Amino acid sequence: MTTDPSSTSETLANLSREDRRFEPPADLAANANVTADAYEHAAKDRVAFWAEQAERLSWAERWDTVLDDSKPPFFKWFTGGKLNAAYNCVDRHVGAGRGDKVALHWVGEPEGDTRDITYAQLKDEVSQAANALTELGVAAGDRVAIYMPMIPEAIVAMLACARIGAPHTVVFGGFSADALASRIDDCQAKVVITSDGGYRRGTPSALKPAVDEARTKTDRVEKVLVVRRTGQDLGEDGWDDDVDVWWHDVVGSASTEHTPEAFDAEHPLYVMYTSGSTGKPKGILHTTGGYLVGASYTHHAVFDLKADDDVYWCTADIGWVTGHSYIVYGPLANGVTQVLYEGTPDSPERGRWWQIIEQYGVTIFYTAPTAIRSFMKQGAEIPERSDMSSLRILGSVGEPINPEAYIWYRKVIGGDRTPVVDTWWQTETGAIMISPLPGVTAGKPGSAMTAIPGVAADVVDDEGNPVPNGSGGYLVVTAPWPSMLRTLWGDDDRYVDTYWSRFPASKVGGMGYYFAGDGAKKDEDGDIWVLGRVDDVMNVSGHRLSTTEIESALVSHPKVAEAAVVGATDEDTGQAVCAFVILREEAGDGGEDIVQELRGHVRKEIGPIATPRQIMIVPELPKTRSGKIMRRLLRDVAEHREVGDVTTLADSSVMDLISKGMGSGS
């Protein structure tokens, strides 16, 4: 780590002079699930607070100990307690007379291809799938890989695994056969659940062949369970009778009766792979009780969820942690009705998402800044065609949201009524950690604000001392929380090393701090602004600059739709600011002077030190499937290196487009 937070304060003071504030709407505040006193109440006794939240769930056996901190950083929650996650997400709602309530309004990508699934139907399907998996030889503790498009069976598969205590590892459907094989290998999954394919931008796109290819690279897999979604031809070599079974054969014929077994609170629920700073993905392990408490409470608190009235929609993919916590476990544990959409936002046309919101009367909408910026680029006329007056809360996750994108989101999508909750969390944290509360917080565009009740986060310097307001440093979590990762699958040492060695107990006392890997600053009010990964922080002539701050400045220019900034090695200044910019459609090609105009704009917004050395006008930015900009690849371009590994890009042709366009800009 080469960053030095103390050198940032001067720069930070000049940044983000954002003074717009949005108070919660009065009726929302008056009826909010969580009110301002929750912070103090939780801080008095955090462990007792989480024990109260655990009452949200149905436990087959109560816990003996809320937090076992006898072996930090290997914390355990609700030990002695037993529960079944699938029972909590499905059966108990049916048992409480809500069986006829719609759990999923599923919307397939082809128009008119929809399915409403009630909680009672979900219970039957999950039970059938649980019986089928048992029949295929899956027992509690066995791992199951899930490689599927956004179809209801993906959720059924996850819950069926949870129901029989088989930890799932969902691999994003866009990942390659290699990525799938390495994940199967790492957690030794013996069954893979997949489909023939899924729909993307109007065409069926195959998945099963990637599973076949993955099987040539690992010999772990005993059975492959295949959902028929597209009906596409699998070819002569595309079916292995010894291994492959159709979902409709084995699940469809299985009994809808299944008694869920109660598992220990610390029984593994799932492994989710995420990229670290080194090459090998990390298998983040989440367990049952604490995770479900965290997912359920945060979904209730941060979205002010009223399960009887709200229609909720999170646009994430289930191959990402947001899909796990805020499509599957949080919302279903809370018994809400939600939308699940299979396809891309622009298929068959650019207004698809907004039409879905109108059609189903969506009240809570949760998406990512990258999506918001791409809609900004297309212009407000498209969302304005749909009636979205049902919306009452908007959420954002995945990266810092630029103030301009926040304002656009609130105004154009939310009709200037809806609070925007900018939620900071990670695969590792399992649930939202830092966020406004919609009925309590006066939102500031660009700030994730403060840790939610029950969570203790801070911004610290190299020594682990909290930085004063107005300064920047490292984002840490200073006390354990229920939905925290328990370890990295099969690698306790790497877990300790990655997250707990930066601020160990010997340095900061207590149990040490969890190091999130993000840089952040506290503004004059003590509110937190997440600046992005510390490895995305640049050092220009000894001044530390955040990629995000410069990106925000660029995006605040009326001609700019989206921007990505990287620090490229520079002989004179150590690092120099290089910006890649997508212009708004109405800006045309921006004209000859656009680059000078933008450099001047950044200089004005932040200061001369932040002026980009280079601005390149590009048609697209390289993004992962979860929407994160791959700055590593842009650094390669900026430093005139051969572009590195592009296999995790959502669209690998983007780098060709960018490299070709290198003639433009200066």
Ligand code: 6R9
């Ligand atoms: C949920 C998720 C985690 C990283 C995290 C940070 C960035 C997420 C953010 C945010 C600023 C927010 N991040 N939410 N940065 N503001 N509201 O995204 O998990 O894929 O593990 O990514 O994403 O850098 O460290 P994951």
